[in-house]
Amino acid sequence: MFKNIISVMVLLLHLSAAAFAQAPPQLDKTALQAWQGSIKDLTTRENEIYSALKNANEAQEEKLELELKALADKKLQRKAAYVTANPNSSFSVSLVSDELLFMGNYEDGTLLFSKLDGAIKQSPAGKKIEERLSILKRSAIGEQMLDFKQNDMDGKPMKFSDFKGKYVLVDFWASWCKPCRAENPNVLRAYEQYKDKGFTVLGISLDDKAESWKKAVMDDKMPWPQVSDLKGFKNEVSTYFGIQAIPSTLLINPEGIIIAKDLRGKALHRKLATLFKTAESDKTLNDSISKMKRPERLKWISDYITRHPESASGAYFLSEFLKFDYQTTLEQKEELLNKFTAAAKQSAYYIPMAAALRRKKQLQPGNMAPDFTLLQANGKPLSLSSTRGKYVLIDFWASWCVPCRKAIPHLKEVYAKYKSKGFEIISLSGDQMDGSWKKALEIEKMPWLQLVDDFPAKFSPSRVGSMYEVNFLPFYVLLDKTGKILVYSGNEKEVEDKLESLLN
Structure with missing residues (x-):
């Protein structure tokens, strides 16, 4: 595995040189030296771990990799402290840029950029950092997977939604990529072990020659579905996610949510073992508690988490409950999530809930509304x-949304x-068909500003709707004169009550 890490690093450096253009052209050498000195204890220990990994057994390897993650977290904390203390420094900009190279880290990059x-x-x-972050958000943990469509090896179109209901490892690779080919036997072992339990792999080749692609699939004996648009590194799906180097993977849960990325080697097997250990045993119990009335079910789940804070099962029960529950407040969700410890926080159920909570909190009253430009x-x-x-x-509305049309x-x-008192409305349509939107505008004759959302790729979620975490229509966001959020709700009455208190 250690040799594979080195091979991947070499390929990343080769393929991602263009990514360094995001960093300032000239670095403050004094600041760089000071920074390197401030993290010397961490980098020294990292080097020791990489050396130890060469001869580590499986148990030792897992322990060492956990320590590497802890060191990375400490390094991030020190970066955040540096940028906070030096918000105008060009070197601070370079530290933020570092988080966005190669596969990129949206969560950490966003923290530092803020x-x-x-x-x-x-x-x-x-602006370049902000642009890169907007792309990396698409593959962030907790995001909905793009429902892309590309042709398989027989030239037949295949959509990602064809795999709904399964755990899917989306594997970006190419026939010419040596680290990718070296990893294929490991992916094959995972596929064979879990294919009958609701797991599959979907290969996306970054080849530009069909013959090379098909030969590699046959040579490496990959029995899972394969697609490609044969555009090389301009593959539409890899471009959408901002992938600058391969191998790269995304692990998607049965609901289409991204729950992990760039899993390789034994880390992939550990993740799948955790997923399927809980999935099989917990489903039966969840079916039972789902028959409870809402208050009793929520109390049961809360008590279970209190008794077993380290268990991924509690995260599974809570995620299933929240799927169809719109009464639980952000404060209640945060209180429940804060109960979890240890392995539960690494589970495929906890991570999307925590990510969704973070995004929702940024959209609550008092925060600045994200800016956007639309047509x-x-x-x-x-x-x-x-x-x-x-x-x-x-x-937020759409021409096909009956409740939206009734609310007009x-x-x-x-x-x-309220128009004469400094009030404006922006109706933002989620229509993908321009004709349907414009026809509705002609019929409804709404006398305020009208915009239509855009879709970064075919079958993808809308850009601004996703930015505002809009999961149902109609939905309303009321802003004050400075652009801060006053109301974030699907309830029109909340908006009207706030306007009444402000303008009457």
């Missing part, structure tokens, strides 16, 4: 920030009542 000064964020280097019906762009100075209601007459009354 600590940069506003002027730095608006600089060319800052109006006349084809001209409009930015949310251009409406500053007014109270703004973002109305009352929205017209609200608009007429």
Whole structure:
């Protein structure tokens, strides 16, 4: 495994040289030396671990890899402290950029980027980081997987949604990639062990020659589905996720949520063993408690987590409960998630819940609304920030949404009542068909601003809807004159009550 790590690192350096363009062209050598000195204890121990991995047995290897992760967390904490203390430093920008190279780390990169000064964020280097983060968010833990479509080896189209209900390892590879080929036997062992338990692999080849691709599949005896658009490193799916180096993997749960990335070697087997150990035994028990009334079921789950905070089973029960529950508050969710410890926090059930909670908290009243720019019906762009100075209601809707259409007459009354008092509405459509959207606009004749969301790729979730964590329609976000969120809700009455208190 250690040799494989080295091979991967070499390939990453070769393929990802262009990624270094994100960093400032000139580094502060004094700052660099000071930084290297501040983490010398961590890098020294990392080097010791890499040496020890050469001769480690399985148990030792697992322990050493956990220590590597702990060291990485400590290094991130020191980076965050440095950037916080030096928000205007060009070297701080380089530290943030480091998190975004190769496969990239959206969560850590976002944390560090948030600590940069506003002027730095608006600089060319800052804009490049922001652009890279927006791409990496698509493959962040807890995100919905893109429902892409590419052709298999017989030229027949295959969609990712064809695998709904299974755990899927999406494997980005190529026939010419030596580390990829070296990893294929390991993936094959995982496939053979778990294929009858609801697991499969979907290979996405970054080849540009069909013959080379098909020969490698046959030579490596890969029995799982394979797709490619034969565009090499311009493959539409790998480009969508910002993948700059291979091998690279995404592990998707049966609901289509990304739960892990870049699993290789024994780490892949450990993850799958944890998943399927809990999945089989817990499903029967969950079927039983799902018959309880909501309060009793929530109490049962809370008590279970209290008794077994380290168990992934508790995370599974909670995730199943929250799938169809819209009454549990953010505070209640946070309290429940804070009970978990140790291995439970690494489970495929806990990670998406924690990620969703973090995103939702950033959208609660008092936070700045994420800015965006979209097209109006006349084809001209409009930015949310251009409406500053007014109270703004973002109305997420779609032409096909019956409740949305029924709400429009009352929205017209609200608009007429408050328009003269500095109130504006932006209706943001989730329509993918331009004709349907414009036809609805003609029928409804809404006298306020109209925008249509965009979709980064075919079959993908909408960009701004995803940014605002909109999971159902209609949905409303009310902003104050500075762009801060006042109301974040699917309840129109909450919006009206807030406007009443502000403007009457």
